[in-house]
Amino acid sequence: AAGVIQSPRHLIKEKRETATLKCYPIPRHDTVYWYQQGPGQDPQFLISFYEKMQSDKGSIPDRFSAQQFSDYHSELNMSSLELGDSALYFCASSLGPRGKPQHFGDGTRLSIL
């Protein structure tokens, strides 16, 4: 069965650069979620979208923005990157928001030099 696809799998950037992470949800899923997992930490919820509208917002820095497109894929844009942004970024998708199982991709590992 098709799963959530994230690209790239690995990304290396320098401080103050920008990065764009992409997420392609499971076909027919209309909700996407973004999580950030720092070293030795649990995944922290950043933001979610349902039917291309922001659904919920967590601890997403102002330097980050995200959107969901008409084909339901989502992009997380990160600017003015800092060393502390080095983390594993997971995207998940579900059929409907809230109270539905979230299915995760394999993540994008972002390293800031």
Place this chain on the structure above:
Amino acid sequence: DQQVKQNSPSLSVQEGRISILNCDYTNSMFDYFLWYKKYPAEGPTFLISISSIKDKNEDGRFTVFLNKSAKHLSLHIVPSQPGDSAVYFCAASANTDKLIFGTGTRLQVFP
């Protein structure tokens, strides 16, 4: 403040026996609970979920039990298989999109 806790960092079970993974939570507003399995270098794989209006949900070899008064849930795997060896996370949400994860329990199923 860890709202979702998995107090056993590891569990070892013989193949064919029952594996019981436990999870405790502190937030009484949580109304949806999930279990995930995770292998290294992969994202969490959804296993089973339960709404707070139920106390049991079963899917094949996996059963989740919810005890709201004790703020406790457990995952039973019967029979356990070597392929079940992985790290298991419970997660919870409180009528939001945000999942709060536990710290995980490493399950090892030996022959």
